Amino acid sequence: SQTIHQWPATLVQPVGSPLSLECTVEGTSNPNLYWYRQAAGRGLQLLFYSVGIGQISSEVPQNLSASRPQDRQFILSSKKLLLSDSGFYLCAWSGGGSNLYYEQYFGPGTRLTVT
Amino acid sequence: AQSVTQPDIHITVSEGASLELRCNYSYGATPYLFWYVQSPGQGLQLLLKYFSGDTLVQGIKGFEAEFKRSQSSFNLRKPSVHWSDAAEYFCAVAPNSGNTPLVFGKGTRLSVIA
Numbered sequence: 461s462q463t464i465h466q467w468p469a470t471l472v473q474p475v476g477s478p479l480s481l482e483c484t485v486e487g488t489s490n491p492n493l494y495w496y497r498q499a500a501g502r503g504l505q506l507l508f509y510s511v512g513i514g515q516i517s518s519e520v521p522q523n524l525s526a527s528r529p530q531d532r533q534f535i536l537s538s539k540k541l542l543l544s545d546s547g548f549y550l551c552a553w554s555g556g557g558s559n560l561y562y563e564q565y566f567g568p569g570t571r572l573t574v575t
Numbered sequence: 576a577q578s579v580t581q582p583d584i585h586i587t588v589s590e591g592a593s594l595e596l597r598c599n600y601s602y603g604a605t606p607y608l609f610w611y612v613q614s615p616g617q618g619l620q621l622l623l624k625y626f627s628g629d630t631l632v633q634g635i636k637g638f639e640a641e642f643k644r645s646q647s648s649f650n651l652r653k654p655s656v657h658w659s660d661a662a663e664y665f666c667a668v669a670p671n672s673g674n675t676p677l678v679f680g681k682g683t684r685l686s687v688i689a
Contacts, residue, residue, distance in 0.1 A: 559674060560669070569618050571616070
């Protein structure tokens with residue numbers, strides 16, 4: 461069966477520090493991968509998605525970036541964190557080749573607090 | 576513009592009572608439809624999905640949803656709510672033309688009282 465991992469589970473970082481969040485998927489190949497952010501009390505905001513290695517689509521311009529160095533690995537990064545980057549970050553995957561309309565399966569999330 | 580609307584931000588129901596969470600969408604053609612549940616501090620879990628066929632869809636945890644084309648709705652129902660159903664519920668939609676990711680509603684928070 462497929463599983464999705466995210467780490468770390470929680471993170472407290474000072475303003476201006478770098479960020480690296482990692483997501484890996486097991487039990488499937490060539491998944492579509494997604495990064496979302498949930499601010500407190502708000503819905504899901506799609507940040508990035510990827511249909512293959514090195515292919516990244518950005519939904520929201522900001523100081524975050526994403527990379528997909530391997531088929532089942534998706535990394536969210538920032539060079540300098542802002543207070544507004546605090547939130548709950550969720551990674552998800554879907555099957556269906558490069559078709560994006562299939563159901564997504566979510567990881568457990570990373571709680572990021574920028575101080 | 577394509578959109579997904581969950582009109583109720585917060586709903587409170589008594590344990591054992593029935594539940595209906597509303598979801599409306601605005602797309603030109605019948606989209607693919609999904610419901611997810613999120614417990615506090617956790618990721619989202621897929622409850623059910625509709626691609627085509629029978630408009631009444633059964634999901635996990637005793638939930639069902641009905642697609643009504645004439646109302647552009649995909650409401651989630653449960654006949655008897657348990658305290659463990661307290662969570663955030665998200666409706667999601669994907670257009671069946673083009674190739675774009677799911678669009679999520681803003682969510683409905685469900686509280687269950689004794």
